[in-house]
Amino acid sequence: MSLLSSNVVNYLVWRYLQEAGFGNAALQLSRCWLRDPETLPFAPNVEPHTLIRILQDGMCFDQLQAEATTTDPRYRFGPNHGQPYSARNGALLTLDKGIPAHELAAEANGAVQEPPPKKTLKRKKAKQPNGVEPRPEPPETNGDAMDVEQNGLAHAANSVRAESDAAGSDAESPTVAEIPLSTLSIGQDAEIQTEVTADLARETIFVPRSKELGSVVQHTSWGPAGTPVLLAAGKSVLQIHFVDKDAPSEHTPPVRTGDIFLPVENFAITALCWQSSAEITVSAREECSNEIGERMMINKLIKLIDGGSNSHVISSTAGLVNTLRWNADKEFLLSISTDGEKGSIKVWKNDSDSIPAWTEFTDTAIFDALWISDTAFVVCGIELFKIYEIGDTLTTQRTLDTQVTWESVKFDPSSGIIAALGVEGQASYLGLLHPNDSINLQTHDYPDQYPTDLDFRLRTATNTLTNGSSMPSVLLATCSMSGAVRIWDANEPFKAIKRLPTTDDTQALKIAFSPDGSLLAAAGPDALTVWDVEKREVPLACWRAKDWTSDKWDAGVDGEFSLGWDSDSSRLSIALGNQVCILPC
16 A cells, blocks of 8 residues: 655645646745655656545545445535636646646746745755755745535635736636546555654664673563653663653763662573562572582562662562562562473562462463453463452462463453464464453464564543444554554454554564553564554654664664553663663654
8 A cells, every 4th residue: 555755745736736727826835845846756657637536536435435334424515615716727827738837937927926035044954865855934825725526626715816817707717627536446545644754763862781791681661650760671680771851961971870789699580570669579580509519590589679779589489480460459469480381370468478378380381461450360371371360269260262372461451351462383363352252262363474462552531432333442553573563453353453564564573552542663673663553554753773883783683672661651662682772752
């Protein structure tokens, strides 16, 4: 599907103005935009009356869509369009043969006057990515109101004409032939895109790398609301990064980094979670040697308090923890660990206790877990999809029958829908568990190769959409290594709403909606892409690793890739290996 850029939209309007007889308006547009629009590379491919045909196609499609869905058309202008103006074919200002408007103005012997200069601040000219110089600020005009009659005749209401383009009677003026409607071949309407995609490269802030030998960042996590810091953890690294939103001075670095002390040595952080703005729980795996030189691995669950200045060990028997989840309402800490081929579930009611309040084991490994209520949580893994309930004891609320290995799971609290990504053999699946059918895990063959991540959009008062019925849409985003992002309505399994290509079709390993639900980001080692999924399919912004030398960002480094939004949806972080960078949005 070909989307419209601002150059294409401007060119179509420029051509329409000439074809409809408004040469002076076309000339004004070319002065404010591009002196010779016919030099644009796509110009030879544009047929006469293209803009009219696009608009008529849109009107016809809107009518067909309304009939198919038994709803009212979105675009209704009523039967009375005002007094029509005949399209003039003046020799001076109207283009018939593709002659640029500024050349016609020269032939008009000064009939068209230059607009008065507008007082603006002088700015250094900069080349746009497409090589076209940016257009200056347009002069203030009345703005011709353009209309298209139902019979295809173009006219303008209350238009301001050039002095040389005197109004004539309808009998004197030749009319434009009726324009036939072109055949609709599109499956859905695409929003016209006139904005450019912002490049975030200039705003990149690179976090200083840890100086510890062999350090590797494996987890990043922004602090909760009111705590604008980024926590980076992994092998031999546990750091807090404070990034100043204001422009730093010459003497103030953009990033201030502090190491968090742990009562262990030669460690690797395997999981972490925020409990509050000043409390963090981490699982640390310490490598040490006994008295005869044998290497040993000791796993400890550690709570950091007072902003990381103090700590205490919760447990030394939690095992190799791969997931930590905090339940703020009940102040429960959920840990998931592996014990050989089996999974281990432990829930701490009081972090001062060394023994968990509830413990359960599964026959297969657990890969992910989430709280879905004050007292219930879901776990998924190898042929495993279970929901547990905490009461006097830890009980199994539901066991979903499945042969799929579910690798990641997400929950939408507003709808109660659970979504998961999994594999079985060479096939990949998207799974949905809807509260209206809570005993059946619905699965769908994933349409792209190697899906990697998923995320629900947080529903707010400003982004609650309906899906054509009384049910609100529940937006679920998924990404894959094939370079495609898909948006689904989880309330209508498995209704795909959009397919969004990533920047340069690069692989996307992580995806995340901003906390306010307004933006969607997908990223991999090579590029990051940001969309406003409600307003446009073309990205709002992008970032490319190739814009930087390898000492700044090396996309070929091995390691876990991570992506995250800060709590106020204004910044993104990405990390790979020992590299962390922050991108203001």
